[in-house]
Amino acid sequence: MSMRLLILLGVASLCSGLTFAQQDNLLTGNSQAQNLRSDNKNSAVKPAPWPPQIEMRVPFEPTAFPSGPHFYVMYELYLTNFGATPLSLSRIDVLDADAGTPQSIATFEAEQLEAMLQPLGGKALSDPKERLVIANGQSAIAFMSVAFDRSSHIPDRLIHHVSTVDSAAEGVVIATHHTELHVLGPPVEGANWLAADGPSNGQDNHHRRGVVIRDGRAVDSRRYAIDWKQIRDGASFSGDARDVRSYYSYGKTVLAVADGRVVTARDGLPDNIPGHGESFHPAVPITLETVAGNTITLDLGGGQFAYYMHLQPGSLRVKAGDRVRLGQEVAGIGASGDAREPHLHFEVTTSSKLLAGEGVPYLIDRYRCKSASDGPTELRIHELPLNKSVVVFGEDHGK
Numbered sequence: 001m002s003m004r005l006l007i008l009l010g011v012a013s014l015c016s017g018l019t020f021a022q023q024d025n026l027l028t029g030n031s032q033a034q035n036l037r038s039d040n041k042n043s044a045v046k047p048a049p050w051p052p053q054i055e056m057r058v059p060f061e062p063t064a065f066p067s068g069p070h071f072y073v074m075y076e077l078y079l080t081n082f083g084a085t086p087l088s089l090s091r092i093d094v095l096d097a098d099a100g101t102p103q104s105i106a107t108f109e110a111e112q113l114e115a116m117l118q119p120l121g122g123k124a125l126s127d128p129k130e131r132l133v134i135a136n137g138q139s140a141i142a143f144m145s146v147a148f149d150r151s152s153h154i155p156d157r158l159i160h161h162v163s164t165v166d167s168a169a170e171g172v173v174i175a176t177h178h179t180e181l182h183v184l185g186p187p188v189e190g191a192n193w194l195a196a197d198g199p200s201n202g203q204d205n206h207h208r209r210g211v212v213i214r215d216g217r218a219v220d221s222r223r224y225a226i227d228w229k230q231i232r233d234g235a236s237f238s239g240d241a242r243d244v245r246s247y248y249s250y251g252k253t254v255l256a257v258a259d260g261r262v263v264t265a266r267d268g269l270p271d272n273i274p275g276h277g278e279s280f281h282p283a284v285p286i287t288l289e290t291v292a293g294n295t296i297t298l299d300l301g302g303g304q305f306a307y308y309m310h311l312q313p314g315s316l317r318v319k320a321g322d323r324v325r326l327g328q329e330v331a332g333i334g335a336s337g338d339a340r341e342p343h344l345h346f347e348v349t350t351s352s353k354l355l356a357g358e359g360v361p362y363l364i365d366r367y368r369c370k371s372a373s374d375g376p377t378e379l380r381i382h383e384l385p386l387n388k389s390v391v392v393f394g395e396d397h398g399k
Helices: 022-027 031-035 110-116 128-132
Strands: 054-057 065-067 070-081 087-096 103-109 117-119 139-149 157-164 168-175 190-196 212-214 217-219 226-230 253-255 260-266 294-301 304-311 329-332 344-349 363-370 377-383 390-393
Touching: 022 110, 054 157, 054 168, 065 377, 070 087, 070 157, 087 110, 087 128, 087 139, 103 110, 103 139, 110 117, 110 128, 110 139, 117 128, 294 329, 304 329
Parallel strands: none
Antiparallel strands: 054 070, 065 070, 070 139, 087 103, 087 157, 117 139, 157 168, 190 226, 190 390, 212 217, 226 344, 253 329, 260 294, 294 304, 304 344, 363 377, 363 390
């Protein structure tokens, strides 16, 4: 979902952990790779007269989820400088908090941090190195992603070690299995579905960087969201780019991902004329009330809710209070709300209130996707597709 409000901060490809774009690989710490680092590199910092006055906190703890050969842990580390002088970050280490002697899990050096750090307030920076500097009284978010090989141990708790150019501090212990991983059915059916802006740590992923203030709290309901677009030969449409019917996704069936109760079912908002950048002119003003377009919210139980957004006007087959069954048709894909082109924005959060919950990972029961750009499709069971994965749902193996 393209939800670039002023309040927001912010084909074929691998389906495994290698589906991340090259930049995403740089922004994801791999536990095995980090353990192979030379111990000759001294990470110790000379003791300072006073510990750095930097607060570390993680507002919402992560839950490890599988995809391909890896498990991923994604979360936001908030850093606030309470000191009187700027702090220049040089490194962040993630360690096993339960080991007798804390063991390094992943290390993020300055070059990686330049892309991972986002200062609050939307300040424009001409030099990426400026992101490493947290001014006195200011805050920044480090968007964290740590990958674990399937065969490796995932610690139950992680602790963080933040180094500046002349000091270091340790703090904020988090769990790695905070919420239940619901196993869901697919939200669409058929072949050639692109997981656009799906789970990744890319700097340009507007879902991953979608922190917004709701009810006085900073939340990211879109942390694991996916914009499902159907493609052919790497394109999402054929013909007139300004006609919604030119898009392969338009009008395609949207399915209930689980048995559940419909909390919200909103219809009546028109489709947009497709367009990106300056050519996008929404059919209605984009506000908090219209940004999701025609939408359905489904109560999955256990305090988790599935959102379907940008639905086709007049396509909704359910209303608030209805009970639905797994695989039931509930609507069609459209281009309503803040949608630049037809697609289904799908996410799972902790609140039935739009944008107010925290995005949580989930698993899709079964799907197929390519293990290489020119390779065969492979079956995935109880995994979550990553960004830019091309997925087949159902019996169509995409051959």
